Amino acid sequence: MKKPTRADIAYLALRQAIIEQDLGPGTKLPEDEIGGPFGISRTLVRQALARLQADGLVETGGKRSATVARPTLEESKDVFRVRRALEREVVRIVCENWSPSFGAILEGHIRKEEAARKAGNERISVRLAAEFHILLAELAENPVLLGYVTQLVSRCSLILALYGRPHSTDCAVNEHRDVVIALREGKVEQAVHLMDHHVSLVETRALNEEERDGPGLAAILSRHASEIEAEQANGTIAFDTRKDAAGK
Incomplete structure (x- = not known):
C-alpha cells in the first residue's frame, strides 16, 4: 500500500x-x-x-x-435497498470461499467493536460498525463489489448522522457475531438471512424521519x-x- x-x-x-x-449533513x-x-x-x-x-x-x-x-428519505431508502442486495452477495461469496483465517479476522474486529461500546465511545463504535461490512466485502476478494459496498456503507453512515436515533449501533455487535457464526458453520442461507435482517434493522434505526x-x-x-x-x-x-x- x-x-x-x-x-x-x-x-x-x-x-x-x-x-x-x-x-x-x-x-x-x-x-x-x-x-x-x-x-x-x-x-x-x-x-x-x-x-x-x-x-x-x-x-x-x-x-x-x-x-x-443531505440525502432525502426516499434516496436513503434506495441506498439501503441496493446495499441489502449487494451484502447478500458478499455473504454468499465469503461463505463459499470460507477459510479459518476469515473467522479470526472477523472475530478480531468484533472484539474492537465490543471494546468501543463498553468504553462508551459512540464515535468509534459508529466507524467500526461500518468497517465490519467493508472488511467482509474485502474477504470476498472482488474489487468491484468492494468498491460499491464501501460507497454504500459510507452513505448509510451519513444517513445515520442525518436521521438515526441515538445509540443506533447498540445492537450491531451481536448481529455481526451471529452472521460470523453462521459463516463459520457453513450455513449459507442462514448467513444471508441474518445479514439481510441485520441491514434491515440498521435501516430501521437509521430512518427515524427526524433530522439531527x-x-x-x-x-x-x-x-x-x-x-x-x-x-x-x-x-x-x-x-x-x-x-x-x-x-x-
Whole structure:
C-alpha cells in the first residue's frame, strides 16, 4: 500500500469525520478552511472533495461551498435497498470461499467493536460498525463489489448522522457475531438471512424521519488527520487509498 499524500489524508480525514458523524449533513466545507490543517492548495482540496462527491458523501456545484450531502428519505431508502442486495452477495461469496483465517479476522474486529461500546465511545463504535461490512466485502476478494459496498456503507453512515436515533449501533455487535457464526458453520442461507435482517434493522434505526444537527469543521479535521497519521505510523490506517479499493 502506498504512503498517503497530504491530499489523501485530507480526503481520509473528511471521509472519516463524515462517517463518524462529526460532520453532519449540510455542513459547509470551505476550501480554504479545509486546506489549512493539511497545508494543501485549493486545487488539491477540490480533488479531495471530488472524490468525496463520487463516494456520495459531498455535494458540490456552482459558486457555493461544497457541503456534506443531505440525502432525502426516499434516496436513503434506495441506498439501503441496493446495499441489502449487494451484502447478500458478499455473504454468499465469503461463505463459499470460507477459510479459518476469515473467522479470526472477523472475530478480531468484533472484539474492537465490543471494546468501543463498553468504553462508551459512540464515535468509534459508529466507524467500526461500518468497517465490519467493508472488511467482509474485502474477504470476498472482488474489487468491484468492494468498491460499491464501501460507497454504500459510507452513505448509510451519513444517513445515520442525518436521521438515526441515538445509540443506533447498540445492537450491531451481536448481529455481526451471529452472521460470523453462521459463516463459520457453513450455513449459507442462514448467513444471508441474518445479514439481510441485520441491514434491515440498521435501516430501521437509521430512518427515524427526524433530522439531527451536525457539528463544525476545523478542529474536527485536525483531530481526524492526527488519528489517520497515527494509524499510518502503526500500519493500521483505517481506509485503503488504492483506486481499486474505491471502485474507481
